[in-house]
Amino acid sequence: MRNLEEVRKDIDAINQEMVRLFLRRMELSEEVVRYKMEHQLPIYDKEREQAIVEAMVKTGDPGHLEAYLRDFLKALMEISKDYQQEVLDGEGP
Numbered sequence: 229m230r231n232l233e234e235v236r237k238d239i240d241a242i243n244q245e246m247v248r249l250f251l252r253r254m255e256l257s258e259e260v261v262r263y264k265m266e267h268q269l270p271i272y273d274k275e276r277e278q279a280i281v282e283a284m285v286k287t288g289d290p291g292h293l294e295a296y297l298r299d300f301l302k303a304l305m306e307i308s309k310d311y312q313q314e315v316l317d318g319e320g321p
């Protein structure tokens with residue numbers, strides 16, 4: 229078994245990548261909501277969310293971690309929608 233410090237180093241590296249990707253995803257989410265505002269479309273798109281989760285479960289092949297992957301993706305989209313609502317309300321950048 230590897231020691232705690234080594235494993236934490238790997239987690240730190242993953243966190244760095246994830247933060248970069250998360251912030252990029254949020255930028256794209258803002259782009260989407262600005263499009264939606266212009267075209268009078270609702271923030272919430274149930275079909276799109278379901279399609280994302282199913283596609284990621286299929287390609288990610290998470291095995292026994294499937295429920296956690298589903299929770300992770302749903303949490304990401306909740307955060308994305310919160311941000312979109314903020315932009316819509318005019319509180320965004």
Ligand SMILES: O=C(O)C(=O)C[C@]1(C(=O)O)C=C[C@@H](O)C=C1
Binds near residue numbers: 273
């Ligand atoms: O694809 C969209 O329509 C988005 O607004 C993006 C996004 C997401 O964060 O993935 C957010 C809200 C929608 O309910 C679906 C997906």
